[in-house]
Amino acid sequence: MEIFNHNSNVNFLGMRKFSIGIAALLMIASIALIATKGLNYGLDFTGGVSIVADYQQPVAIADVRAALEKGGIENAVVQSLGGTKEVSIRLQPTAAMLDEKGKVSLDKAADDVTKALRAIRPDAALTSRDYVGSQVGEELRSDGVVAVIVVIIGIMGYLWIRFERRFAIAAVVTEVHDALVTVGIFALTQREFDLTVLASVLAVVGYSINDKVVVFDRIRELFRLARKAEPEEILNRSINNTLSRTIITSTFTAITMAALYFFGGPVVHGFAITMLIGILVGTLSSIFVASPILLWLGVSKKDLMPQVKGNPELERRP
Template identity: 80%
Template sequence: MEIFNHNANVNFLGMRKISVGIAILLMAVSFGLIAIKGLNYGLDFTGGVSLVVDYENPVTTAEVQEALEKGGIEHSLVASLGGTREVSVRFQPTAVMKDEAGKINLDKVSAVTTGVLKASRPDVSIKSRDYVSSTVGDELRSDGIMAALVVMLGIGLYLGIRFEWRFAVAAIVTELHDALITVGVFALVQREFDLTVLASVLAVIGYSINDKVVVFDRVRELFRLARKAEPEEILNRSINNTLSRTIITALFTAITMAALYFFGGPVVHGFAITMLIGILVGTLSSIFVASPILLWLGVSKQDLMPKTKENPELARRP
């Protein structure tokens, strides 16, 4: 199945100054948004209370969410716990849930929440309660950043071994580009950034590198097959040869994420939206950014030819 002609000759490298310029601008804007506006961290990072609420009769997460909002408990996160009668509720405690010293009082949290929920449904009870401090959130934040960096460096090391160091550099730069712009969009719209979104950012990195490896593999193959290998021509042909595959993969993955957004419930909205943004950014960087970086780094046929060990026996032969 092909959307574009396999042998098309669109001059993507001819647009490299514009495309890379736009990429650098978007990275700078994203970095500025993250530094100035910051991210709207969710309860996973800022801390809060976590309750397990039990109902005698079936209930939906939408009903619980609506009851909490009517009772003045806003920005709560409600998730089903595998059945229709038990849900998890997380939120930032209000002033009435704290003692005179300003510390969170779990007894008050349970009492206020139970009262709010019973105003809508009397068949409710608090099964368990817990408090997550902001210190834990800070640790999760730093661990998440470290995980993203380790993933990028690991991918770079793998590509350096499988291909050549120039491919590793191009991959790390474009992965940083994809992740930074994706997070920058969240900073721009101030959508909640929680552990689910962080996990999807890591998934974006993995998805994006898959596209780039396909193009890189085609680059290596064409360099080895061509007798007179002009780098710009080879890189252009590689992008054109793999363009249908890149677009089809992005399209079907985006359809899956859209279905997850519309039918998966609010708990996975952040994951689906992040993946949709990452798919778009990653696909464009695979086409317009990765190959120009390879060209500027000076990739050549000699760099990609199989290395053979010298055989002293053969050297002595006439």
């Protein structure tokens, strides 16, 4: 199945100054947005009240969320706890939940939640309540940053071994670009950034590198098959050869994420939206950013050929 002709010859590298310029501007803008506006961290990172409610009869998550909103408790995170009768509720404490010293009163928070739930369902009962401080959120944030860095370094090491150092550098630069732009859009829109979104950012990094490895494989193959060819020509042919595969894969993955967004419920909205943004950004960077960086780094056929020095078997080959 092909959308574009396998042997088409669109001059993607001819637009490299324009595409690299846009990519650089997007990275700078994303860094500026994250530094100035910051991210709208969710309860996972900022802390808050955690309550578990139990019902005598099965209850829908949407009904629990609607009851809390009707009771004046907005933006609560409601999740099922392995069944249809027990739910977890996480929320930011409101002014009414603070004591005289300005500290969170779990008794007041529990009373407010109980009133809101029982106004709709009298069989609701709270089984536990707790407060998660901001220190835990700070640890999660730092762990998340470390996780992203470890993933990117691991990808760089893998590509350095499988291909060549120029491929590793090009991949890491584009991965940083993809992750930064995705997070920058969250800073711009001020959508909630929680652990689900962080997990999807890591998924975006993995998805994006898959696209680039496909193009890199074709680049290596064409370099080894061609007797004499300019690097720019090889890179252009590689992008054109894999373009249908890239677009088809991205389109069907995006359709899956769109279905998850519309039918998966509010809990997975953050994950689905992040993946949709990441798929778009990663696909464009695979086509317009990764190969121009390779060309700028000076990739050539010699870099991808087996080294014969010190290997008698290869030296004997004609």
